[in-house]
Amino acid sequence: MNPLVLWFHKLGSPPYFYRFAGRLVPWFWAAALILGAIGLYGGLVLAPKDYQQGDAYRIIFIHVPSAWMSLFIYAFMAVNGFIALVWRIKLSETLAMAAAPVGAAFTFVCLATGAIWGKPMWGTWWTWDARLTSELVLLFLYLGVIGLYHAIEDRRQAARAAAFLALIGIVNLPIVHFSVKWWNTLHQGSTVKLFGPSLIDSRMLWPLLVMAIATKFVFAASLLSRARVDLLELESGKEWARAEADAAEGRA
Amino acid sequence: MSYGTLWGACRALLARDLALLWRRRGDALNPMLFALMVVALFPFAIGPEPQVLGRIAAGTVLVALLLAGLLSLDALFRSDLEDGSLEQLVLSPHPLALLLACKIFVHWLTTALPLVAIAPLVGEMLFLPGPVQPVLLAVLALSTPLLSLIGAVCVALTVGMRRSGMLLALLVLPLYVPVLIFAAGACNAAQNGLPVAAPLLWLGAGLALSLVLAPLACAAALKISIS
Amino acid sequence: MSYGTLWGACRALLARDLALLWRRRGDALNPMLFALMVVALFPFAIGPEPQVLGRIAAGTVLVALLLAGLLSLDALFRSDLEDGSLEQLVLSPHPLALLLACKIFVHWLTTALPLVAIAPLVGEMLFLPGPVQPVLLAVLALSTPLLSLIGAVCVALTVGMRRSGMLLALLVLPLYVPVLIFAAGACNAAQNGLPVAAPLLWLGAGLALSLVLAPLACAAALKISIS
Amino acid sequence: MNPDPDTPPLLEARGLAFARNDEPIFGPIDFALRHGEVVLMEGDNGSGKTTLLKVLSGLVEPSAGAVLLNGEPLTLARLSHQVALLGHLLGLKGELSPLQNLRFAIGLGGLRAGITPNQALLSVGLEGFEEVPLRQLSAGQKKRVALARLLLVPAALWLLDEPYANLDREGIALVNRLLEVHARRGGAALITSHGAYAYTSGTPRRIPLKAVA
Amino acid sequence: MNPDPDTPPLLEARGLAFARNDEPIFGPIDFALRHGEVVLMEGDNGSGKTTLLKVLSGLVEPSAGAVLLNGEPLTLARLSHQVALLGHLLGLKGELSPLQNLRFAIGLGGLRAGITPNQALLSVGLEGFEEVPLRQLSAGQKKRVALARLLLVPAALWLLDEPYANLDREGIALVNRLLEVHARRGGAALITSHGAYAYTSGTPRRIPLKAVA
Amino acid sequence: MNEFFSMGGYGGFVWSAYAIFFVALAIDAFAPLVRKKRVLRELRGRSRRERAKTGDMP
Numbered sequence A: 001m002n003p004l005v006l007w008f009h010k011l012g013s014p015p016y017f018y019r020f021a022g023r024l025v026p027w028f029w030a031a032a033l034i035l036g037a038i039g040l041y042g043g044l045v046l047a048p049k050d051y052q053q054g055d056a057y058r059i060i061f062i063h064v065p066s067a068w069m070s071l072f073i074y075a076f077m078a079v080n081g082f083i084a085l086v087w088r089i090k091l092s093e094t095l096a097m098a099a100a101p102v103g104a105a106f107t108f109v110c111l112a113t114g115a116i117w118g119k120p121m122w123g124t125w126w127t128w129d130a131r132l133t134s135e136l137v138l139l140f141l142y143l144g145v146i147g148l149y150h151a152i153e154d155r156r157q158a159a160r161a162a163a164f165l166a167l168i169g170i171v172n173l174p175i176v177h178f179s180v181k182w183w184n185t186l187h188q189g190s191t192v193k194l195f196g197p198s199l200i201d202s203r204m205l206w207p208l209l210v211m212a213i214a215t216k217f218v219f220a221a222s223l224l225s226r227a228r229v230d231l232l233e234l235e236s237g238k239e240w241a242r243a244e245a246d247a248a249e250g251r252a
Numbered sequence B, C: 001m002s003y004g005t006l007w008g009a010c011r012a013l014l015a016r017d018l019a020l021l022w023r024r025r026g027d028a029l030n031p032m033l034f035a036l037m038v039v040a041l042f043p044f045a046i047g048p049e050p051q052v053l054g055r056i057a058a059g060t061v062l063v064a065l066l067l068a069g070l071l072s073l074d075a076l077f078r079s080d081l082e083d084g085s086l087e088q089l090v091l092s093p094h095p096l097a098l099l100l101a102c103k104i105f106v107h108w109l110t111t112a113l114p115l116v117a118i119a120p121l122v123g124e125m126l127f128l129p130g131p132v133q134p135v136l137l138a139v140l141a142l143s144t145p146l147l148s149l150i151g152a153v154c155v156a157l158t159v160g161m162r163r164s165g166m167l168l169a170l171l172v173l174p175l176y177v178p179v180l181i182f183a184a185g186a187c188n189a190a191q192n193g194l195p196v197a198a199p200l201l202w203l204g205a206g207l208a209l210s211l212v213l214a215p216l217a218c219a220a221a222l223k224i225s226i227s
Numbered sequence D, E: 001m002n003p004d005p006d007t008p009p010l011l012e013a014r015g016l017a018f019a020r021n022d023e024p025i026f027g028p029i030d031f032a033l034r035h036g037e038v039v040l041m042e043g044d045n046g047s048g049k050t051t052l053l054k055v056l057s058g059l060v061e062p063s064a065g066a067v068l069l070n071g072e073p074l075t076l077a078r079l080s081h082q083v084a085l086l087g088h089l090l091g092l093k094g095e096l097s098p099l100q101n102l103r104f105a106i107g108l109g110g111l112r113a114g115i116t117p118n119q120a121l122l123s124v125g126l127e128g129f130e131e132v133p134l135r136q137l138s139a140g141q142k143k144r145v146a147l148a149r150l151l152l153v154p155a156a157l158w159l160l161d162e163p164y165a166n167l168d169r170e171g172i173a174l175v176n177r178l179l180e181v182h183a184r185r186g187g188a189a190l191i192t193s194h195g196a197y198a199y200t201s202g203t204p205r206r207i208p209l210k211a212v213a
Numbered sequence F: 001m002n003e004f005f006s007m008g009g010y011g012g013f014v015w016s017a018y019a020i021f022f023v024a025l026a027i028d029a030f031a032p033l034v035r036k037k038r039v040l041r042e043l044r045g046r047s048r049r050e051r052a053k054t055g056d057m058p
């Protein structure tokens, strides 16, 4: 067998994943903290005032990365949910369910920071604009997935049901992203483009991109540490989990 | 030995569900009464001025019908689950999705259709402007089956739980929002004398799509949640 | 041998219900989420204009909380009935009315209190004018216990039935309407800058009266409906 | 303990009958239950055993006749600590542990002298399950928790509806032991069954409950 | 009818195991059920009998091993008229009459040759109850309606979960008679019980289902 | 420095937004740690119960 495929096979086994992820988590947190510090320094100190919004625009360095993460994590959850449903891989179930609370947190941050930003810019905390609304629906979808997962007793059945819901809810992602294009809204359109030149000053752009990468690391670290705990709980009948518990007692 | 046809199975299911409905005909009227009462509460809650009421009439009717439909959803599979009929249905040799489509159809027939029928009356109670009436009817005709279909998928996911009422609402409402937006869009357009074709077409497209996909999704969800 | 005191029985009941609640803490948040979603639906249904929304904000919040309370009512005695705890409660040597009062208190604490707590947020979402906010809070503080008490009597009457959801709504809503009228009256008065003391006093009087009478009525109704 | 003819019987039914929608469920029956007695009520499915126990505990009003408790007419309000009912539904919360369930029962109904919840659980063979959520116990173990409740509350009269159902052979022996102890210390019990298993120690008085024609 | 070693068995379990939340419910078991056989699955309360039947009918996926029906792996989609399950819940509607309930079952599952719903009701001893709402029947009579359904649908494999529960002695004899007839005409049945009553005609093969340590 | 914190008059908005961001992420980061402690405690309890049942006390 191809060594890469072999490695994936090994990664799918819970004890191996547990140890592997345990080694990665501290590095991810370190990367997140360092990149976050750089990005915030760039955003809060180095980047110039916006000629229209003054300093209020500096919320962008957390609002936009959180917004991107809310969408990215949902897609991640849905993809893992799909794998869990079709191939019944336990690790995918765990990853999908571990991603949901992190995604909900980022969605909440996006909504809250957007609302705070909206007060000085639009003169209101909240309007029923298409982007804002669809982002709120996204939060409810996350909460629905989490709620469904915790409402069913059998952990694996719960994971499959919640993954199914996540798959159904994926229709909301394009609505969130393209809402500014499809309906004319108060919220501004895309300024950062993946292809072609972006529409903002590069001194504002690079801290934003650094923050976007930092939040990716936050997600990865949080996801892995959640998945580790979930695996430990799921496999509580297995030998390796008991050994882990005894080892933890020894360390304490 | 006769193994029965798919059509025969659907007919048997429809006949049984309608017979059950007739036996419980008191219950069948309840969603309608509920919607009526929600609508009736509004004049108390915001005062009786006709122009305010007329402005919010279509929206209130939509929300009332949506809530009534939502509340009756829980009963869709509940009694079948409790007496073991659902297991027999899943174990039947015919495609589950089609059998479920029959059940959803009966649900729509008995909870949504009466609601559509009384919509003009309810609109009248809230001083709904005359030209909006036919649009409201068209909107209801298109959106209530859509709501039943979407709701059935969610209810299939929660059917194994003991106390699912509120969780179901949490799951269903975000999915109902897009339907509500288009439905309200059509009504508002009519109220302002604008063309209403676009939102109605969107609703129709959604209905066509979910007519095909929702029963399949419902069957898949049900298999997950009864296991 | 110790026969236990009335106070001990009430304390045991409160402790048990709170422990149960803690075990099901996910469910405890559901009514709040439901009310939030009903309120969130309105802007979709009638359009996002702040002045229209602000005009109907207080009324919508009241209706949303009323519906959320109504839907959570059914759970008040349901699980106790289903596992036979209710029989044990009725057969206990202590006055049933007091025991039921404890249960109603826990119900209010867990379904209505969170709703009151988020009312300012909800008001903000619907552009409720600033001066109405404190009045809305006062109204909710007085009317939600009243709704819980009235609802408990009705739910005690229907608890023996298998499919009581809708019937319960029909019984309860007419009794809720007077409460709603006074509550909305206070909010409307505040919105127009008029004095709000009179409707608030009426609500307070109703609350005092039903604090005494509702548990007794509830006990009587329960004895009828479990026999 | 020998029944003393001078004191009134603990429980007495006089011409007791119950009808639902004018359809008689069980006919007029008369019997007395004295301290120290265990009586077995036998009848087929649907002959009205459960209904009779509900009438005897005061939950349901009889359509004719009277129930006397210690010689006085029984009403729900007059019950005070004398009757314990174990029905088809056990009245236990699946989310709480056996210990929490028993503590609640004590708070509501009082505590018999000389026994603690832990001892009661021990004597029904549930040592080690004190803190497990009840939902995770098997049907038979749940029944045992309900039996422990009987041991704890200070009721003299036990009304048990099919106490043997759901129990394996060991559980059946346990019920018989509990009944014996209860009878020896002056309590009384009325138990129902449809004949498959039965109270075996001594020769309990049997009352057949016939469906009314 | 003698089992023929050449044709694959009607039902076969290979290393079948089920775990809930990684807690094993029943261990890996192997067995085969041939045409004309009745097998009795014995186990205490909570040993996993009901769960096993759900796995065998395809309602629940096993955590390990496979179920073969006529030599082919079983999936819900591949079921087609071969399996009839009678669980703790009967799958009958209380508001409808026995006849209406049976007609629905036929519409859904097909009809065996040479029998009508009325004849089936007759042979389970429910003559005269054809049109009464099921809700008004006693528990034992409801069980008999479910047995009549087994007679009607053309399934070769019967999976019966505690068919004797709730039945009085006469009902137990009826179940045994039905099983005998079904086996004689080439069908097979797997029945569970916790030992109190059992299939008595011939000597059925018994498989003990032990709770996993 | 003061100028930096006042953010051209928008300080209240900007800093409360950043506070929400950091608090939310901190809760998100610590939740699994707390849960891990609990899960490990339960695991140890379970293995102790099972050892007690089989009779070989450590």
Ligand code: HEM
Pocket: A060, A063, A064, A067, A068, A071, A110, A111, A112, A113, A114, A115, A117, A118, A119, A121, A122, A125, A131, A132, A133, A135, A136, A176, A177, A178, A187, A188, A189, A190, A191, A192, A193
């Ligand atoms: C509660 C209010 C708000 C919500 C829920 C919200 C939501 C979002 C979402 C979901 C995105 C990402 C869209 C995507 O990449 O597909 C986004 C991006 C963005 N938002 Fe907001 N937003 C809110 C308020 C605001 C305010 C008040 C402003 C500024 C005046 C703002 C400025 C931006 C900018 C500049 C972007 C980046 C757009 C791009 O370059 O692609 N947002 N917002």
Ligand SMILES: Nc1ncnc2c1ncn2[C@@H]1O[C@H](COP(=O)(O)OP(=O)(O)OP(=O)(O)O)[C@@H](O)[C@H]1O
Pocket: D020, D025, D043, D044, D045, D046, D047, D048, D049, D050, D051, D052, D194, E136, E137, E138, E139
């Ligand atoms: N809630 C009810 N409504 C109408 N009829 C009922 C109700 N409960 C019981 N019955 C009827 O009353 C009769 C007696 O029922 P009951 O439950 O007392 O019987 P039982 O002797 O306890 O039977 P089992 O052995 O099955 O427990 C039965 O014919 C039953 O059909």
Ligand SMILES: Nc1ncnc2c1ncn2[C@@H]1O[C@H](COP(=O)(O)OP(=O)(O)OP(=O)(O)O)[C@@H](O)[C@H]1O
Pocket: A153, D136, D137, D138, D139, E020, E025, E043, E044, E045, E046, E047, E048, E049, E050, E051, E052, E194
């Ligand atoms: N839905 C469920 N969720 C969690 N555990 C369950 C569930 N159903 C059953 N169990 C557990 O699985 C085990 C096997 O249950 P099952 O119902 O298969 O037993 P059984 O042999 O049929 O018992 P009985 O004789 O009481 O019918 C039991 O320990 C039970 O507690």
Ligand SMILES: [Mg+2]
Pocket: D049, D050, D051, D088, D161
């Ligand atoms: Mg009974």
Ligand SMILES: [Mg+2]
Pocket: E049, E050, E051, E088, E161
């Ligand atoms: Mg079973």
